[in-house]
Amino acid sequence: MTDILCGEDPEPSDRFPAGPLFVPVRPGPSGCAARLFRTPLGDRTAVAFTSVRNLTSTLGPDQAWIRLAEPALRALTEPLGVTGLTLDPRFAAPAAAPVVPVAPVMSLRIA
Template identity: 75%
Template structure:
């Protein structure tokens, strides 16, 4: 059996993808901030996509993004304790709904008079 060349390998042996990633961002005090996500087990992860199409298919057309190489993304998130980078996730849960103000406390029951 012929050994597959690196370019023909459907799952490349390299740990890092080639080329810059499309990284989702949100507005922040310094123009934009990298969005962080949770893995299915609850760990924090940075996310990058290999194409704009993959990003918009997963997160929607209105999601902002910047181009970053994976080492740069890791360098940005490492000070936050985030050491995992997920490339091309297939699913992202919607953002949680804003917390509504709690319902007003019920009025205390009137005191009973005995006697």
């Protein structure tokens, strides 16, 4: 098997579409909108999953989703300045928990 290289670039020159993807969405003013996330470096990225099982195990069973092809997702997010696409991410952040107020510590003064 021969890799097609472009100039001095060590990576293959052609990107192959990922196929039908499951894209998390949120409600918007005119229907639903693709949810955008941030990479660990803070860059905005579109996120998609290759199966419903991967999506629900990462974002939970209540996460709404639509099915899109990779070129359609890229065309949807490119006008927003989002050019990255992350497939099947595994989030490392702990689940958000409600903050429980802590009672103030009272100091005793001994005379």
